[in-house]
Amino acid sequence: MKDDAFEALLRDTLAADVATSRERLMNLEERVISELADRRPRLRWFQWLAQLLAPTRSGRVGQVVVVGATAAVFLFLGVALSDRLPARDVGARLSLEPVRSADGTQDVLFVLPALDAENVAVVGSFNAWEGTALSDSDGDGIWTASIPLSPGRYEYAFIIDGRWWGQDPLADEYIQSFGEYSSVRYIGRGGDGA
């Protein structure tokens, strides 16, 4: 008799426990997903872009559409605006006119066409004959460097892939130095190094 009473008590207690747990387990999956969604870290722009471009089963078509549309917009804008750029903007980037500062120093442009060169530098009396690298960022073979110089006379030469080249077409004059040519520019008067 005692055993029957104990079993009944145990059964009731378990039933009550199951009823309580059932309430707790109701919609558990949705709530977990919702909470995880709230905790999602904020993506930086490149992470967002990487995620956008990451191949997934469901999103590939959408991604291709987004990227394609963006490329088309930029292509259209590039073509449409290229003819409308004022000519002076292009000229200003390659201007040979020196830019003068208050102390008389001028940014002097050194330009050298060297189509197949890998490294071009200018050496001269303005940098103790230690190379200042020229750059060709757009890869068109026109190498340039802008060097601030105070008024005076400067001797210099270019070094193209280790070879000296002393006859700059933009020089004011040429001299022979150690059996080779050197170029000369006068800054601050006349040619202004241009």
Added chain:
Amino acid sequence: MNRSVSRTVWTVLMLVSLVAGATAGASLSEFEQALQAVPVSNLGYILSSIELGMTQPGFPADGLLRLIDRVTRRTAPAFEKEAVLLVIAHGLADGLPVEGLVNQALEGLARGVSLQWIEQRLSERLVLLSETRDLLYSKGIFSGSQGSSSAATPAIPTARFNQLLINISETIGDFLEGGGSPFDGYVLYEEVRNRLTMLEGVTLSADDVALVLDRIEPSDLTQVALAAVS
């Protein structure tokens, strides 16, 4: 907070001291240290010449230190390295402006020519500097530290006088190195006139240029050029 402030102040102080150190002129002890690395056998003479040169306007301290360093790094017998430095020391000891000599030595080293060639060229240019100075003196054109100033014998401030000296002598040197004959006095005179005129109002005073061009003649330049090639 306090720690970050003190760290910032410390960083700023370090940067200021670094900049101050970098911009300060080279001291005699720096030259001594650099020369010992060459090494040179006439250390005393070269150092005393440099000490004398340091009192002159336009003394190329940084360029000379750079030159000593590059000569030291050059693979060559020590006596050849010292010979190059001795030419410059002679110029300094004689009170001549050596900016051009230092520049030419740096150029020669960059071009990779032999130290003997560099020394030979510097020696010729040193003769030209000295002869040109004598020519200017003979024409009554002195630097500020020489003689008394008057209309007949104007004393040009040393820095301006040195600029004239450098440009005239270098023009003659470039003319000769380019294959010009010392006897082409008129051509040489035109070369000098062109160079001085190009620098008129830039690094040369217009009055100084006019004075020099008025007083020197083609035959004078021939005499200077002949001294360098003889």
